[in-house]
Amino acid sequence: MTTAARRTVTLTVNGAARSAPAEDRTLLSDFLRHTLRLTGTHVGCEEGVCGACTVLLDGEPVRSCLLLAVQAQGRTVETVEGLADDGRLNALQRTLKETHGLQCGFCTPGVLMSLTAAEREGLDEEETAGQVLAGHRCRCTGYAGIRAAVAARHRAPGGPRQAPRGGGAEAAG
């Protein structure tokens, strides 16, 4: 391959308009991490298996390692950096901390984004712990603390069912 084609990608990330050049072949994960310097999104496999790179694209959880940056042109991306509310951990983040749902924290951003989407969609505990977590690999926790977080969120007053939908950051519960 010789000189790669480049174009400017304009998109909304965590509520802010961003614009930067990208080669056609640049993955969305690399664009977020290295071009926009949003390194909270992690890359564990670059082949769609581990889920660490999960972000929300127009509200839908997607694997940013399976998308090109140019595919996000004009769209809205939410990453882990957008979850905290004015620097304060949101309710889901706090729960994951309380249930020891993270160890090294490498898988955590992807898990948080998938769980955020599941809460907005109103998925129940079984669907979340079953289908949603099935899309993630965590090498550290044995999933125990992550499942405990899902359970705790579904028990909590003002839990996921009441969580607001839409593109903004989730309100602290």
Add this chain to the structure above:
Amino acid sequence: MTAAPAGPGPDDTTARPDAPQQPTGGPIGRSVPRLHDDRLLRGQGRFTDDIDDGTALHAVVLRSPVAHGRLTRFDAGAARADGRAVLVLGPDEIARHTRPLPTVWRIRGQRQDTIELAPRTVRYAGQPVGLVVAAGRAEAEDVAELVETGYEPLPAVVGTDAALADGAPLVHPEYGGNTAGSARFGDSEDEVERALAGAAHVVTRELGVQRVAYTSLETRALLAEWTPGTEQLTVWAGTQVPHPFRYGLARALRLRVDQVRVAVPDLGGAFGGKTVLHADETLVCLAARLLGRRVAWTEDRAEALTASYQGRGMSATARLGLDADGRFVALDAHITGDVGAFVSQAGTGPFQVAAQAIEGPYRFGRAGASVRAVWTNAVPTGAYRGYGMQEACWIRERLVAEAARELGLPAAELRRRNLIGPEELPYTTRTFSTYDTGDYPRALHSAEQAVADAPRVREGRIRRGAAAVPSIEATGYGPTSLLEAAGMEAGGWESGRIRVNEDGTVTVFAGVVAMGQGIETALAQIVADRLGVPLGLVAVRLGDTDTTPRSEFSSQASRSVVVAGGALMRAGARMRERMHALAASLLETSAEDVRLDVEGEDEPVFRAAKTSRTATWAQVAHRGWLGWGRPDPDRIVLEETVDFDPPGLTYAYAAHAAAVAVDLDTGQITVEGYWAFSDSGPLVNPMIAEGQIAGAVAQGLGIALTEEAALDPSTGLPLTTSLRDYELPAPATVPTALHLSHTSTPGTVAPGGFKGLGEGGMLPAPVVVANAVADAVPEIARRLERTPLSPYRVWTMLRDAGLATG
């Protein structure tokens, strides 16, 4: 103040009222949330690949596409002519600028004692032969494609059987055979043979544990910067062992160690995979040095699965002899370890540990194990979590279960007759391990009770069964004298340093490393507890060769809390004494009259009972640094450093139970319930401890069921190059019914009675699953000799037993 006594200090006695096993209300023993979770949850972790702000060059490693061959052509002409190439290094340049890496843990007879960085003879697919550097990773990959290489193929040696066969091709012809070295542990072969000959019953099995890939979710990564003016190499590296990493780099690059700084950013898991300096990491640093620039490298997943060292990979012929009463009269294992292309820094260590740990919690009349380390054309092996001990547990508990089955005895009864009882401790095994404290029968009893009512179904297409097994974990490596005697070039001590700053904050420096296990929180708890200050005052600094104490082992082998925590227990007691003495001088009273009061997270206050005067902790610290009112004229700096070399190993233990279902139509095994009863002494943070155990159990289930780093038997090329082929335990692999409980028997080795627990959860998991499968499907019990028990492998056994058709 006088120097601390060399022997066990007063903090070692369990009777002392403020020893942590007596709840003090202090931070030790509390499940406080981890100190660094917030930034990880915000996406503000700083992992190695996050550091580059766009100024670094990027490296791509050129690797051998063949398992065995001679590199006959390395033509970088076209690559160098490409405008995007910044640097292309081939084997000749690399050899010119470097020396080989040193090895650390060798086995008797091992003559290969260095590791070549980029040899012309390649011995595994994925071995580095060169490096390309360009402005970005994609450009470096483009340039790498322009490097033209040619190989003269040599026959690949795959697996130890092939390596040891008559006329096998030699991996290292200069040594005249494929055996890298061998050793015997415990009783001699003759003695064990005699005991076996006198046994009423002998069970023999060919038992094996597959090679596995560490697969931390963050792969290895490095950012290296050479500063030409000061001639300093700064390396941010995802390593568990910054000091040995620095030593190896300095040796290889012909630098002084003080020209190299290794700093460890956040680690996305490690599990032993980051305990050695690999050749490729060294090449990235060489590139930085030659260019006088910053060079970044992050391994991709395919490299992690094929070119990073791997764990396990052993097979053993093992025999258990019993007398007519079912007592274990003899245990023997002949372990063959597949060390791969060369013996890595610690390559034979896991196999030696398997031999050393062969007895577990049982009494044997005679016991011994032989290890033979064998070169093959596979990627070299290293130290994966629970190494050696997990393999030993697999060997031992498969033999015990099979003996019970053959003798028609309940396995629980057979184990009870042979378990070492609490009244027998301390107990020295035939391989000279001295177990300190515990109650192994009690732990096993709990595990057996847990599955007493688990379904046992031997009819229909879904079978169900259960099992329980005990295990022992040697923790707190290690007494330095033991390592020296074992011929390991490593010290087992740790140094802990506590600094009370002039504003009263406390900074702790230790040689261990945070890799997600939560050690910084645990050490902060220990120090806050010993000083009697709120946790919020304490910050922990780890993993930087410029500032943190030297450590050889750092965080591995379940030792961080035991050894580094032990050092800090003592340093904390000393610092507490000094602060009290300083406060007494300010308050014009005796140290005994001074009390440190703490209300929540408020600033602690010293109170003199007699004079009713008070001074804040920060005031006392500030005066201390001024040197005012010091009781000892020669001591000013408010730092206490203690070197702790544990007098022995301390043995944690556990018993695990599993309930499984086996689908006779598919060979699929489902773990439906899992119980772990662990004892690692007093727990500093029970929440963190449980997280460690749950994670280790999951990795054990990976060995049991899903993971295998396989090679093509004829070409030696890796078959598992992505996470699609290399199956990590998924949520569905780990039962929701995962029950963890603890007892807390203090050990006698470390201050606080702490024992390690990072690996223990992994040790019995594979064999308890296999034994439960044997319980469910006794028709295939005889053949459950190797992991993973993948559906295909199990289905094949079921078909051969006439239970499945296909």
